[in-house]
Amino acid sequence: MSDHSHDDHHGSELGEMQLRVRALETILTEKGYVDPKALDLIIEAYETKIGPHNGARVVAKAWADPEFKRRLLEDGSKTIASLGHVSRVGDHLVAVENTPQVHNMVVCTLCSCYPWEMLGLPPVWYKAAPYRSRAVKDPRGVLADFGVTLPKETEIRVWDSTAETRFIVLPMRPAGTDGWGEERLAELVTRDSMIGTGLPKVPQKPPQGAA
Amino acid sequence: MDGVHDMGGMDGFGKVEPEPNEPVFHADWEGRVMAMNRAMGATGAWNIDMSRFSREVLPPAVYLASSYYRKWFLGLEQMLLERGLIGADEVAAGRALHPAKPLKRGNFTVADVERIMTRGSFSRPPQEPARYKPGDRVRAKNIHPATHTRLPRYVRGHVGTVDRLHGCHVFPDAAATGRGDNPQWLYTVRFDSRELWGPEADPTVTVSVDAFEPYLDFA
Numbered sequence: 001m002s003d004h005s006h007d008d009h010h011g012s013e014l015g016e017m018q019l020r021v022r023a024l025e026t027i028l029t030e031k032g033y034v035d036p037k038a039l040d041l042i043i044e045a046y047e048t049k050i051g052p053h054n055g056a057r058v059v060a061k062a063w064a065d066p067e068f069k070r071r072l073l074e075d076g077s078k079t080i081a082s083l084g085h086v087s088r089v090g091d092h093l094v095a096v097e098n099t100p101q102v103h104n105m106v107v108c109t110l111c112s113c114y115p116w117e118m119l120g121l122p123p124v125w126y127k128a129a130p131y132r133s134r135a136v137k138d139p140r141g142v143l144a145d146f147g148v149t150l151p152k153e154t155e156i157r158v159w160d161s162t163a164e165t166r167f168i169v170l171p172m173r174p175a176g177t178d179g180w181g182e183e184r185l186a187e188l189v190t191r192d193s194m195i196g197t198g199l200p201k202v203p204q205k206p207p208q209g210a211a
Numbered sequence: 212m213d214g215v216h217d218m219g220g221m222d223g224f225g226k227v228e229p230e231p232n233e234p235v236f237h238a239d240w241e242g243r244v245m246a247m248n249r250a251m252g253a254t255g256a257w258n259i260d261m262s263r264f265s266r267e268v269l270p271p272a273v274y275l276a277s278s279y280y281r282k283w284f285l286g287l288e289q290m291l292l293e294r295g296l297i298g299a300d301e302v303a304a305g306r307a308l309h310p311a312k313p314l315k316r317g318n319f320t321v322a323d324v325e326r327i328m329t330r331g332s333f334s335r336p337p338q339e340p341a342r343y344k345p346g347d348r349v350r351a352k353n354i355h356p357a358t359h360t361r362l363p364r365y366v367r368g369h370v371g372t373v374d375r376l377h378g379c380h381v382f383p384d385a386a387a388t389g390r391g392d393n394p395q396w397l398y399t400v401r402f403d404s405r406e407l408w409g410p411e412a413d414p415t416v417t418v419s420v421d422a423f424e425p426y427l428d429f430a
Binding site: 017018020021022023024025026027028030031032033034035037038039040041042043045046047050051089090091092094107109110111112116117120121123124125127128129130131132133134135136137138139140142145146152153154155156157158159160161162163164165192197 | 216217218219220221222224225226227228229230233235236237238239240242243244245246247249250251254259263266275279280281284287288291296297301302305306307310311314318319320321323324327328329330331332333334361362363365375377380381383397399401404407408412413415416417418419420421422423
């Protein structure tokens with residue numbers, strides 16, 4: 001198989017891959033194994049329906065509703081499934097809670113396991129060698145790559161997703177959000193804060209005179 | 212297998228580089244590869260562990276030099292060829308030349324899309340009671356199977372504490388080689404970073420893996 005040569009540009013790999021992927025899809029389609037319209041629907045679902053907004057709603061609800069949070073930490077799959085409208089989550093989803101003492105971070109060192117139903121498809125960095133190699137050995141260094149510094153006494157718990165269990169981090173609710181509703185809270189929840197490589201957004205102070 | 216995919220703890224790969232406003236796919240073909248993988252997996256042509264293994268056996272230099280979806284494509288093409296679902300002559304021609312083979316769960320159609328949007332369950336009824344309980348000290352076995360395993364190298368031989376019991380699940384080592392589900396108890400086992408990386412490691416860090424019972428011994 002020909003691979004990158006030294007003067008190979010990224011674009012030429014795309015050209016080669018476009019051709020090879022198109023050829024394979026043609027073969028699978030002509031044999032009837034797959035319907036290209038079904039492939040379109042799968043792609044569309046991940047481009048438009050399934051993404052970090054699903055997880056953000058779960059986190060916001062946990063921030064707003066202590067009973068929901070208790071159940072979420074006890075049985076992630078069952079509790080999220082009970083919401084129905086958020087996302088159709090399968091089994092084996094585990095939510096882990098950040099506290100002032102403990103910060104959680106999720107990785108898959110062996111491949112790219114990730115809570116698709118809550119966060120959509122993983123970003124490139126999550127699937128790439130730098131993160132997969134370093135998250136378990138130097139999580140503070142990885143956090144620094146994301147511009148995140150935690151107090152040096154904070155315990156860091158790294159969860160390597162080596163089975164079919166999937167982990168989502170429940171970040172700490174930002175200060176200054178008392179009385180906020182779930183929808184407003186959800187806007188503060190970032191994808192990276194649910195992986196553990198980021199923190200939620202800091203709420204903007206409302207303009208003076210606003211209710 | 213002790214492949215380059217087992218990356219935990221390796222040095223030299225550089226900084227993590229998050230991409231602001233990253234698109235879901237960086238090229239149209241990436242989406243087609245993702246969807247073809249999901250669709251063919253749903254036909255029962257292989258299981259998820261066979262699919263993972265197809266990428267693990269890529270030559271190390273290819274694995275490291277390929278983008279994520281290129282690895283998925285190479286694994287997919289190889290699995291289709293190995294099962295005789297497509298022929299090398301068809302790949303060369305870029306079109307079908309032979310009749311299709313029957314698929315375990317039938318061809319993948321629009322009606323199947325809904326079904327695959329929720330992950331299947333990997334829980335299975337236990338054959339025996341769980342050997343360990345949370346709080347138990349366990350040692351990850353020093354094993355090096357040449358086939359698919361989900362026990363990463365960096366914990367092998369090390370002692371940790373059982374943190375959680377997740378129930379009894381399909382055993383990837385068996386499923387990847389077509390030996391059925393062979394259900395095994397699954398545990399989260401947590402290790403002190405100094406146990407894994409030596410006395411100079413950050414004492415505030417712990418790392419867990421999800422380990423199947425056959426991977427563990429009492430410490």
